Each structure stands twice: as structure tokens, then as C-alpha cells.
Amino acid sequence: MSKFHSILLVFSAFLLLQSCSTNQKISALKPEPDDASPLLYDNSPSFINLPISIKLKDIENKTNSLLNGLIYEDNNIEDDDIEIKVWKLAPISIESYNNGAGEKIKTVLPLKALVKYRIGTKTMGVELYNTREFNLNGIVTLISDVGLNNWNLNTRTTLKSLDWNESPTMIVFGKEVPVTYLVNPGIKLFKSKIEKNIDDAIAKSMDFKPNVLEALNKICTPFQMNETYESWLRIVPTEIYSTNxxxxNDVFLLQMGMKCTMETWVGQKPESKFDASKIILKPVTKIPNQISSNIVAVSTYNDASKIMTKNFSGQEFGTGTKKVKVKNVELWHKNGKMVIALDLLGSINGTIYLTGLPKYNDDKKEIYFDQLDYVLDTKNKLMRTANWLAQGLVLRKIQESCRYSIKPNLEEGKQTMMGYLKNYSPMPGVFVNGTMEDIQFQKTQLTNNAILAFIKVNGTISVSIDGLK
Known part of the structure; x- marks a missing residue:
């Protein structure tokens, strides 16, 4: 063998060895994502029970804040021959009253009144009137039936009794003359005005719509359930139901229920969808105590990719000197399946592509990919350049990390939600309590940019209003 051929042989052997020790590159065709359905899905409504309790003491306090000093004035004597001015002399007391016909409200109103009563006629254009002026000072007791109408607690009040602190008097020739025998029968002439005044004051003090809507706004503001997984719960109410x-026992009980949708987002905090103007109050006769919440866990491909990339951190796949590490994972949808792109570094450099069907493991509470396999073009190139990587054993090991556990954020979410059910106060005077059972998985659904997991939660919720503002 000539010296030239010997050198050429050695050089060729060197190149061969050098090529064997150099990392190989793979350039598989990327399966382009298809245009799957947008992020619109059928989210079954949830029904949450919201029993509300309001103390009579709160109604009393608010009624007293609304009625001070001169609480009623009628200066038009022409319409009914009466002018009335009524002053509140001391705080009004409101308590429950039961006469055997059901619970009612008893209102005790210390008052003084100045009443002008006109007697006479108008004949042939000539006015023949005699006006009398009465000074009243006493305690009025009123009984009210209670109802609910358009977010307001409304009452039908009737005057039960009037006990005079002083005998009613009438001014005669500049002097006060007792006229109890005249005034008592005449009470019916203006009692309806007092009754209406009390009804109006209670109605104003018990417009609880602002309280309820503000509490709902706080509850429906998306809140973070898990910081590590960046998961958020969003509640979107659509209707409010209420019994009468x-x-x-001196407490108003109002059974309310909320029809809403519930979503769990993974990633950035979603925007609130609460719109008070679209909330409709519907009267019903009965609301069940048990709540049923259907929640959609929305995991975008981008955020799931980040979590799966963490799963591969520090792992090597292969044997001997033939090993690779996964530096990055990317997910997208194609033809009803998930494409999983793995960026490799090691004996093989480049990106390989796998496909699989997302499934849910109820025991482990995780989303995994069934029927995971290499995309055809990837498999063909691996068979030619890195058959060891195409083997089923390596694929199964890779598949173990191609999973997205939602158990931590389900458990964390449950604990976080429980924190909102243990005397949680979204605003002063409003307290939320309740219980929650285990979370039940329903199904998964793919869209063009997210994996949707549908889950169901049962439990109870109660909301109490203690101290109306």
C-alpha cells in the first residue's frame, strides 16, 4: 500500500471516528397546528345556594338613621282638609311580633304631631271653613306584614294602637284645651299617612340590592387558587333566585340562589365578567340547600408547556453515551390530537414531534397523553439516525414526563375555596360560610389553544349580612 493511500486511510478513519463522536442533528418536519374550534365551550351552569340572614336590629338602626326630627309633612290642606307635621321624639324600636298568625314586625314610634283639620263647605263660591289645630304627643305602635319585591323588603303596616303621653289638645282662643274625645275617633283620618311613612322608611332601609351585588362583585372577582400553577377561579353569575x-327570632331569613358559570384558569389572572346590570332577580318558592358547581379548568397550551418543561428538568433519556435532555416542550392541537414538540440537546440535537390523546387519571388527578407515538416523519428520521431513541423503552420513559398533574392545584384550589367558606368577609358586614365535598372529574375537551377539564363540586354555602351599611 502506498504512503498516500495509507495517509488517506488514516485520515478517513479519523473522520469516521470524529463523526461518530460529534452530536447528530435531526430536522423533522413540523406538524403545523390546525384551526380547531376557538376557546368557546359548553359550560354547564352551577347553582349555588345563598341563604341570607338580616337582623332586625340592623333594620332598626338604619330606619332610625333615615327618620330623624321632622319625619313627615303634609302642607296641602286643599286635597283632604288635613295638614300634618310629625316629629320623631326618640329612637324607633323594631322587633318581631307573633299574635298566632305568623311572625310580623312591631314598630314603636315616639312622636309628636301638629294636625290642622278643616271643617266646612264651599257653597256658591263662598268658603265656609273652620280650621282646628291639634297637638299630639304619644307612642304609636304599628304592626307590619313582610314581603319581598324587586330586591326590596316591603311591609304592609297598620296602626295597632296610640297611647298618649299627654292628652291631645286644641288651641281655642289662644289656649290649649284637651280634646281627647274628639281626636281619638279622628286618628283614622291620618293614620294611613303614618303607616305609609313607616313602610317607605323600612323599604329605603332594606334595599339590600347594593349589599348583595357588592358582595357578589367581590366573590366573583377572580382569585388565585395556586401560586405555583398560577391557577385562578372565576365565577360569572347570570341569575339570582329568591324566596319570600x-x-x-328577630332575624330575617332570605333564601337566595345563584345560577352561574365557574371556570379555573391556568396562567395570567383572567378578567372579571361580573356585570351587575345583567343580574336578574327571579322569585321562586323553594331553593335546595345543596350546591352543585360545574367548573371548567382551562389550561392553555402555553402554560401546560411550561409545566411539562419543568417535568423534564434534570432528566436524561437513553443509554451509555447515547443520551439526550429535553430543554423545552411545546404543545398544540392537530386533527383531534395533541402534538408535543421536544427540543433535544445531547447525542441528538433538534426537535422531535410526538402525538397523543389527552386523558385524565382520576386516581392521580392528572392529564396524560394516551397512544403517545412519534409523528411519522420524526419516526422515519430517528430510525435512520438514532434508532435507539425511537425504541419503545425510551418513548415510555419520555411519556412518563409528558403529563400535566392537576392534583396539586385541585387540592390547593379546594383548600383555597375552603378559606372562602370559613367566615370569609368580602366586605364589612357580609360573611360567607359553607362546606365542600370532593372534586369529581367529568371530561376533557380540546380547543385551538387550551385543554379544558370539566369537574364538579358539591357542598353548601351561606351568606349572612350582619350590620347593614
Missing amino acids: AKLK
Whole structure:
């Protein structure tokens, strides 16, 4: 063998060895994502029970804040021959009253009144009137039936009794003359005005719509359930149901229920969808105590990719000197399946592509990919350049990291939600309590940019209003 051929042989052997020790590159064709359905899905509505309790003491306090000093004035004597001015002399007391016909409200109103009563006629254009002026000072007791109408607690009040602190008097020739025998029968002439005044004051003090809507706004503001997984719960109410208000032991009980949708987002905090103007109050006769919440866990491909990339951190796949590490994972949808792109570094450099069907493991509470396999072009190139990487054993090891556990954020979410059910106060005077059972998985659904997991939660919720503002 000539010296030239010997050198050429050695050089060729060197190149061969050098090529064997150099990392190989793979350039598989990327399966382009298809245009799957947009992020619109059928989210079954949830029904949450919201029993509300309001103390009579709160109504009393607010009624007293609304009625001070001169609480009623009628200066038009022409319409009914009466002018009335009524002053509140001391705080009004409101308590429950039961005469055997059900719970009612008893209102005790210390007042003084100045009443002008006109007697006479108008004949042939000539006015023949005699006006009398009465000074009243006493305690009025009123009884009210209670109802609910368009977010307001409304009452039908009737005057039960009027006890005079002083005998009613009438000014005669500049002097006060007792006229109890005249005034008592005449009470019916203006009692309806007092009754209406009390009804109006209670109605104003018990417009609880602002309280309820503000509490709902706080509850429906998306809140973070898990910081590590960046998961958020969003509640979007659509309708509010309410039974009639009932009075029991100085407390108003109002059974309310909320129809809403519930979503769990993974990633950035979603925007609130609460719109008070679209909330409709519907009267019903009965609301079940148990809540049923259907929640959609929305995991975008981008955020799931980040979590799966963490799963591969520090792992090597292969044997001997033939090993690779996964530096990055990317997910997208194609033809009803998930494409998983793995960026490799090691004996093989480049990107390989796998496909699989997302499934849910109820025991482990995780989303995994069934029927995971290399995309055809990737498999063909691996068979030619890195058959060891195409083997089923390596694929199974890779598949173990191609999973997205939602158990931590389900458990964390449950604990976080429980924190909102243990005397949680979204605003002063409003307290939320309740219980929650285990989370039940329903199904998964793919869209063009997210994996949707549908889950169901049962439990109870109660909301109490203690101190109306």
C-alpha cells in the first residue's frame, strides 16, 4: 500500500471516528397546528345556594338613621282638609311580633304631631271653613306584614294602637284645651299617612340590592387558587333566585340562589365578567340547600408547556453515551390530537414531534397523553439516525414526563375555596360560610389553544349580612 493511500486511510478513519463522536442533528418536519374550534365551550351552569340572614336590629338602626326630627309633612290642606307635621321624639324600636298568625314586625314610634283639620263647605263660591289645630304627643305602635319585591323588603303596616303621653289638645282662643274625645275617633283620618311613612322608611332601609351585588362583585372577582400553577377561579353569575322573606327570632331569613358559570384558569389572572346590570332577580318558592358547581379548568397550551418543561428538568433519556435532555416542550392541537414538540440537546440535537390523546387519571388527578407515538416523519428520521431513541423503552420513559398533574392545584384550589367558606368577609358586614365535598372529574375537551377539564363540586354555602351599611 502506498504512503498516500495509507495517509488517506488514516485520515478517513479519523473522520469516521470524529463523526461518530460529534452530536447528530435531526430536522423533522413540523406538524403545523390546525384551526380547531376557538376557546368557546359548553359550560354547564352551577347553582349555588345563598341563604341570607338580616337582623332586625340592623333594620332598626338604619330606619332610625333615615327618620330623624321632622319625619313627615303634609302642607296641602286643599286635597283632604288635613295638614300634618310629625316629629320623631326618640329612637324607633323594631322587633318581631307573633299574635298566632305568623311572625310580623312591631314598630314603636315616639312622636309628636301638629294636625290642622278643616271643617266646612264651599257653597256658591263662598268658603265656609273652620280650621282646628291639634297637638299630639304619644307612642304609636304599628304592626307590619313582610314581603319581598324587586330586591326590596316591603311591609304592609297598620296602626295597632296610640297611647298618649299627654292628652291631645286644641288651641281655642289662644289656649290649649284637651280634646281627647274628639281626636281619638279622628286618628283614622291620618293614620294611613303614618303607616305609609313607616313602610317607605323600612323599604329605603332594606334595599339590600347594593349589599348583595357588592358582595357578589367581590366573590366573583377572580382569585388565585395556586401560586405555583398560577391557577385562578372565576365565577360569572347570570341569575339570582329568591324566596319570600321570613322572620324568625328577630332575624330575617332570605333564601337566595345563584345560577352561574365557574371556570379555573391556568396562567395570567383572567378578567372579571361580573356585570351587575345583567343580574336578574327571579322569585321562586323553594331553593335546595345543596350546591352543585360545574367548573371548567382551562389550561392553555402555553402554560401546560411550561409545566411539562419543568417535568423534564434534570432528566436524561437513553443509554451509555447515547443520551439526550429535553430543554423545552411545546404543545398544540392537530386533527383531534395533541402534538408535543421536544427540543433535544445531547447525542441528538433538534426537535422531535410526538402525538397523543389527552386523558385524565382520576386516581392521580392528572392529564396524560394516551397512544403517545412519534409523528411519522420524526419516526422515519430517528430510525435512520438514532434508532435507539425511537425504541419503545425510551418513548415510555419520555411519556412518563409528558403529563400535566392537576392534583396539586385541585387540592390547593379546594383548600383555597375552603378559606372562602370559613367566615370569609368580602366586605364589612357580609360573611360567607359553607362546606365542600370532593372534586369529581367529568371530561376533557380540546380547543385551538387550551385543554379544558370539566369537574364538579358539591357542598353548601351561606351568606349572612350582619350590620347593614
